[in-house]
Amino acid sequence: MFASLSDRLTATFKTLRGKGRLSEADVDATVREIRRALLDADVALPVVRQFTAAIKERALGAEVNQALNPAQQVVKIVNEELIGILGGETRRLRYAKNPPTVIMLAGLQGAGKTTLAGKLGRHLEKQGHRPLLVACDLQRPNAVNQLQITGERAGVAVYAPEPGNGVGDPVAVARQGIEHARSQHFDVVVVDTAGRLGVDAEMMQQAVDIRDAVQPDEILFVLDAMIGQDAVATAEAFRDGVGFDGVVLTKLDGDARGGAALSVRHVTGRPVMFASSGEKLDDFDVFHPERMASRILD
């Protein structure tokens, strides 16, 4: 991930090496290269604009640091601005004062919600919690079964509607799941919901109904980073449709460019909280803006 962006930025910084002072023309050329590299990485235009404007202003401004040469100074500025667009600090989960904490997952079909439920469950358990996964994706054939298998692999309990129980009502299952968590002393509930292949009014309404019924402490929007430029529009649709508190980026392992990762925070105003980078349960981590920025500038 970010391979091409990293290479392009490194090449740009190289042209500044050995310069005693940066002229306005040097800064302009550098900013132009950074802009092209970001656009080629599928970073959303408003993000590119803000980012390059900030770099230009700071690089031309009176940021004198005797310890750094001009090239190092530019790298430092780009690094700080990257951390900024990635969200600054890590945003951790907020737990309810009165358990169970309810975390609802929303996102398109195939985004990786069910897989993520297992990963998140395992992560929560490692943090000393007692999570319960609730299977409210009754749309996709086999989704309930998939969550049960994922839960088993992750060693995390799953609440699912009885098999053969007709079409099923996801709102009722969500309510029952939380009741079950309360009575069995699970302290965090992860509610998996149904998605569709594209943004769809019925899917959004179902997510809203589940949200209103369970009043989640956190709504996490699960976003497939590989969908490239569609990521931003999808994220906006979910923010306006159901709303969310944080983003989980999935399939970072398959995303060569990194545009979604660099755009979603700025465009939606919501932090990226977790990142998934593979199909295995352990391919998952809390999202650290600083580490991600240093990967880009490595």
Ligand code: GDP
């Ligand atoms: P859902 O429809 O949102 O519940 O999506 P699923 O959890 O069923 O995931 C869809 C597909 O993406 C499955 O084949 C998963 O194994 C795969 N998947 C999920 N997360 C990742 C990831 O981080 N990297 C890769 N490469 N594949 C993933």
